[in-house]
Amino acid sequence: MDATNEAIRIxxxxxxxxxKGKTTSLVQQKNEPVPDAGFDDEYTGDQSSSxxxxxxxxxxxxxxxxxxxxxxxxxxxxxxxxxxxxxVAGSSLAEKEEASKAHTxxxxxxxxxxxxxxxxLQTHQDTMDTALAxxxxxxxxxxxxxxxxxxxxxxxxxxxxxxxxALCILxxxxxxxxC
Numbered sequence: 001m002d003a004t005n006e007a008i009r010i011x012x013x014x015x016x017x018x019x020k021g022k023t024t025s026l027v028q029q030k031n032e033p034v035p036d037a038g039f040d041d042e043y044t045g046d047q048s049s050s051x052x053x054x055x056x057x058x059x060x061x062x063x064x065x066x067x068x069x070x071x072x073x074x075x076x077x078x079x080x081x082x083x084x085x086x087x088v089a090g091s092s093l094a095e096k097e098e099a100s101k102a103h104t105x106x107x108x109x110x111x112x113x114x115x116x117x118x119x120x121l122q123t124h125q126d127t128m129d130t131a132l133a134x135x136x137x138x139x140x141x142x143x144x145x146x147x148x149x150x151x152x153x154x155x156x157x158x159x160x161x162x163x164x165x166a167l168c169i170l171x172x173x174x175x176x177x178x179c
Contacts, residue, residue, distance in 0.1 A: 001064035008057045015054070
């Protein structure tokens with residue numbers, strides 16, 4: 001853009017001065033003879049082409065300026081968007097860190113409670129195992145005689161008969177009736 005503006009300035013000065021007949025060639029040294037350009041009057045530049053050249057340079061300069069303006073606006077918008085994103089992301093990150101701390105604390109509490117419950121369960125299981133072993137030993141003594149219920153009834157009836165007979169004998173020795 002700076003180079004284009006400098007070219008516009010130089011050409012505007014040259015063509016403006018040349019139109020008034022107050023200029024010399026752009027490249028001219030004092031000690032060298034000037035070659036014959038083929039015309040008798042002083043050269044005033046191609047004034048008809050100057051407007052086209054300067055017009056194109058003006059279009060280029062305005063394109064450069066528009067690009068600079070668009071780029072500057074895009075950079076400002078990008079910076080604003082970045083700041084908004086950083087604010088939202090920072091807030092979200094802080095929120096998630098707090099939630100993570102709360103979850104970690106809850107997990108630690110749950111693990112501690114679980115360990116206590118497991119120890120209590122093991123204690124109760126040991127107590128129950130002891131009671132079941134005791135019950136099993138008593139079951140063998142009380143119920144496991146090797147006889148079926150019918151056989152036990154017959155044996156019980158026989159024992160009752162023998163006890164009644166013994167009672168009768170005891171009564172008869174005390175003056176009771178014969179058995």
